[in-house]
Amino acid sequence: LVLFLLSPPGSNEYAAAVGEQQRAVRRFIADLTRAPERRDIAMFFVALFVAFGGLVTLGHVVSGINYIHDFARFHLYINPATLYYPTASQAVELTKSLVPRDKIAVVVGGSSVMWGAGQSDSELWTRRLQEDLGDRYSVVNLALPSGSPQEHGGVTAQYLFKNGYKVIYLADLGGSFGPPDGLFTPYVYWDGYYRGYLLPNDQAMPLIETLSKSRTTAPPLDELRTRAALDSVLRFTDFWNAFGYNVLFTTWNYLVYPPAGQFVSPRGQFTDPQGSYPPTARYSSPPLAQAMAIVRGYVYTQCPVGPSGPQGKDSADLYWDSWESSARVAFPAEFRRNMLMVRLFQARYYRDQLTDSERECYAAAFANMSNRLMTDGYNAAELGADWTAEDYVDVTHPSASGGDKMAEQLAGDVRRIAQDLGYAG
Amino acid sequence: VTIARTAFWILGGLLVGIAVYYMLYRMTLPIQPFIYQAF
Numbered sequence: 001l002v003l004f005l006l007s008p009p010g011s012n013e014y015a016a017a018v019g020e021q022q023r024a025v026r027r028f029i030a031d032l033t034r035a036p037e038r039r040d041i042a043m044f045f046v047a048l049f050v051a052f053g054g055l056v057t058l059g060h061v062v063s064g065i066n067y068i069h070d071f072a073r074f075h076l077y078i079n080p081a082t083l084y085y086p087t088a089s090q091a092v093e094l095t096k097s098l099v100p101r102d103k104i105a106v107v108v109g110g111s112s113v114m115w116g117a118g119q120s121d122s123e124l125w126t127r128r129l130q131e132d133l134g135d136r137y138s139v140v141n142l143a144l145p146s147g148s149p150q151e152h153g154g155v156t157a158q159y160l161f162k163n164g165y166k167v168i169y170l171a172d173l174g175g176s177f178g179p180p181d182g183l184f185t186p187y188v189y190w191d192g193y194y195r196g197y198l199l200p201n202d203q204a205m206p207l208i209e210t211l212s213k214s215r216t217t218a219p220p221l222d223e224l225r226t227r228a229a230l231d232s233v234l235r236f237t238d239f240w241n242a243f244g245y246n247v248l249f250t251t252w253n254y255l256v257y258p259p260a261g262q263f264v265s266p267r268g269q270f271t272d273p274q275g276s277y278p279p280t281a282r283y284s285s286p287p288l289a290q291a292m293a294i295v296r297g298y299v300y301t302q303c304p305v306g307p308s309g310p311q312g313k314d315s316a317d318l319y320w321d322s323w324e325s326s327a328r329v330a331f332p333a334e335f336r337r338n339m340l341m342v343r344l345f346q347a348r349y350y351r352d353q354l355t356d357s358e359r360e361c362y363a364a365a366f367a368n369m370s371n372r373l374m375t376d377g378y379n380a381a382e383l384g385a386d387w388t389a390e391d392y393v394d395v396t397h398p399s400a401s402g403g404d405k406m407a408e409q410l411a412g413d414v415r416r417i418a419q420d421l422g423y424a425g
Numbered sequence: 426v427t428i429a430r431t432a433f434w435i436l437g438g439l440l441v442g443i444a445v446y447y448m449l450y451r452m453t454l455p456i457q458p459f460i461y462q463a464f
Contacts, residue, residue, distance in 0.1 A: 028429065031427075031429070031430050032429065032430055032433050036434070040430070040434045041434075043431065043434045043435050043438065044434045044435070044437055044438040044441075045438060046435075046438065047434070047435040047436070047437070047438025047439045047442065048438040048439070048441050048442040048445075049438075049442065050438075050439070050442070051438065051439040051440075051441075051442025051443050051446070052442040052443075052445060052446055055442070055443065055446045056446075083454065083456065085454065085455065185455070186455075187455040218455060219455050223453075223455075224455065227453040227455065230449070230453070231453070234446075234449060236446055236447075236449045236450040236453075237450055237453075239446070239450070240447065240450040240451075250447070250451070251451070251454075
């Protein structure tokens with residue numbers, strides 16, 4: 001290189017230097033591209049297994065620690081809507097980091113009602129619940145939009161129960177429990193299953209098999225099971241979640257964009273984007289007819305119109321049969337005493353548009369469900385019957401003021417359950 | 426040159442190992458487009 005730089009172009013030294021350079025590069029390329037020898041192949045595979053094994057080890061390490069900070073709920077940037085799929089281990093480690101052993105863990109699971117879809121981070125109803133319950137309790141909100149009781153919250157609560165924690169599990173129930181492994185994110189149920197977090201519940205398997213065949217909201221059952229079994233050994237989701245939270249997120253999706261952050265930005269840099277629900281947007285969606293159909297759906301389960309058809313007795317009987325078959329196996333019997341199944345009346349604004357007899361049937365349907373829940377061994381709570389129009393943002397979701405009422409009523413129920421379970425003394 | 430050749434195969438192995446581990450994660454993500462419709 002020195003010869004090359006110092007010799008004037010056209011000189012013999014220059015030509016010799018260039019020639020030597022070219023020969024060196026050719027030798028280098030020829031050497032690299034020569035057919036691999038046994039030794040090369042051995043080194044390649046040793047390196048491959050070292051990398052893979054190292055990552056598996058790291059996956060196991062990160063699945064045993066909590067790295068999610070400032071947690072109040074699985075907000076948009078740490079939930080499946082933006083392709084961040086919290087694993088069962090993450091939900092468990094997160095909860096363990098937030099619940100000291102001597103406190104009563106109040107795990108919240110279920111759908112967007114519990115997640116707090118109509119509330120900003122500071123208005124979040126589980127913050128109020130924590131304040132109302134005081135420091136003997138630790139409230140952790142693991143609900144997700146479109147979540148089911150059997151998913152993140154259910155898996156975590158069962159883990160805590162199995163491991164001797166004092167735990168009370170609150171989840172909301174829409175129309176029914178649905179498939180015993182969940183509806184939109186059953187991956188976490190199977191995560192928990194293969195990691196040994198769940199209580200034994202063989203009774204649920206036949207129904208899981210049956211209902212998975214008609215479930216269009218999640219991958220097929222054999223895929224879910226294979227993935228979870230593999231992941232319980234190799235921990236790839238745990239590793240790449242930790243990487244995506246702390247270093248760099250690897251998957252593009254359309255909900256992550258500036259100014260919140262780039263799609264590659266580590267998810268730990270994001271905060272909960274949910275703002276206060278604008279009062280002017282209240283009851284704007286879904287359209288009135290659709291909202292009324294949702295509300296009337298409950299009416300017909302209790303007071304069917306005629307013997308058959310979608311509003312008839314046949315449909316109502318079918319509904320309650322499938323409701324019962326799911327409720328009886330969705331959770332193991334030994335755990336149901338620790339559970340409070342919450343059902344929230346639909347918004348007053350729509351209920352007020354029912355006829356008097358429809359309103360009676362609506363309330364009776366909720367009471368009917370409460371009775372069935374209690375017969376099956378669950379605790380049951382009904383909310384919203386006396387709330388005002390301002391307490392909801394749409395047909396099913398509580399506003400900030402509704403969240404406050406929800407927290408207040410459920411705090412009383414939680415204390416009663418703690419007493420019943422002998423936690424309080 | 427032998428060092429470069431050794432590094433080439435070792436680096437290749439490491440990268441393929443990482444890629445396989447990433448593909449396991451990425452190709453098994455339980456993505457359902459329906460989830461998006463809820464937002």
